[in-house]
Amino acid sequence: MERILVIEDDLKVQRALRRLFEPEGYTVEVAEDGLAGMQAFKLLPPALVILDLNLPKMTGRDVCQEIKKTASSVPIIVLSAASDVLDKVLLLELGADDYVTKPFSPRELLARARVALRRTVKPSAADSFSFDEVTINFPKMEVVRSGAEIQLTSQEFRTAKFLIENSERVISREELLNEVWGYQNYPTTRTVDNHILKLRQKLEKDPANPVHFRTVHGAGYKFVP
Amino acid sequence: MERILVIEDDLKVQRALRRLFEPEGYTVEVAEDGLAGMQAFKLLPPALVILDLNLPKMTGRDVCQEIKKTASSVPIIVLSAASDVLDKVLLLELGADDYVTKPFSPRELLARARVALRRTVKPSAADSFSFDEVTINFPKMEVVRSGAEIQLTSQEFRTAKFLIENSERVISREELLNEVWGYQNYPTTRTVDNHILKLRQKLEKDPANPVHFRTVHGAGYKFVP
DNA sequence: TAAGTTTTTGACAAATTCTTGACATCAGGC
């Protein structure tokens, strides 16, 4: 079960967040001030941090910075009383992932939390991933199929990794280009097709009838374990 | 659908921004220079402006100031080359809401755009939706009916999604064409009928007597859960 | 620089989906 750490001293808001997230299946932990928040975070990093800006003992800004130093991948959503432009820019620079001003709409916060959680990837749980006779080791960037090593190029590897990290979800070519290729060189969407083709040839039992790297006609591709 | 106005003369960046925002459901309009940008803005103010600082005909700084004079509520994100000497505070005083230096990470820009658009919050959507024996999973683009998977084409899927997101409300064929099909390709209203037909055949218990995908004679269709 | 590798592009065929128009049927106004 995914844990959410709420760093917030206002009791009312604490309760509201509990009521919002617990029915959705999240475990909510609450810290009353910045110091306690950092301690709780270090003890066992949660999947998401919801952070109030005005805190006793340690300001939200410091907590944000500190957390991003420790484990940069954990997303942070900042709560603040007033929309202050300078704060917004600073916070995003400090590493906050999103920003919500109080009073917030519960549905909006929930939606933002989902987005933030979806962005974080979970290969931290396992260094490698297997399907059929194929085993992919992410840190080693190695792929073994039926005992023999298979060579993937770096782009193929990144493509496979992103699809696997987002298993089951339909990914458009555009999203793949954004996430795997990045901004500087922006090729055609056909490039994606070709990489999928290569992945199928190298990893699927029957490349002509792919089971794992599936096409969703008119939408994109999705990986099914 | 929310519209984003991009004022930017670099073709590469234009394409990148298009591919970044369009999959997220935004409509992207591009203006090549400052003057054209201001004209486009006045014609129909968008939900967000992404503004390059170095522009032909009218500098980004002037555009920024001008826009804020016209409609101060529309957020502006400024793009600037890394080499530019940039006084953040000055820029923010001119009315910009946020700034990003090139080359930017797509993810970061998207996150900042979301923050900027916060004021016009879209209703948050759940991952899945059920009625009768039918369950629709949106990110997976999967439909299961009585335990068996049902294949929807991408257009059918988008149509169903839009109707469900607007449950109970009567949607005209024109609105469906605008929202689901988009501006560029504009088929006959009969096309909508055909897609509704397919949805009924695939999702209704008795397609001849639809309970959920209802016709509102003379007005359009509406989804009833 | 040159050889080798990887990435990107474009062409074409194949697969799938979308659109259209014809005709049947239905709802609502008179």
Add this chain to the structure above:
DNA sequence: GCCTGATGTCAAGAATTTGTCAAAAACTTA
């Protein structure tokens, strides 16, 4: 109840999307 326009339904053709290959371009490495 009849008439008119709106909707249901079907299937053929149009259009789009994807698979696949090979060559060009870009990048690496020696």
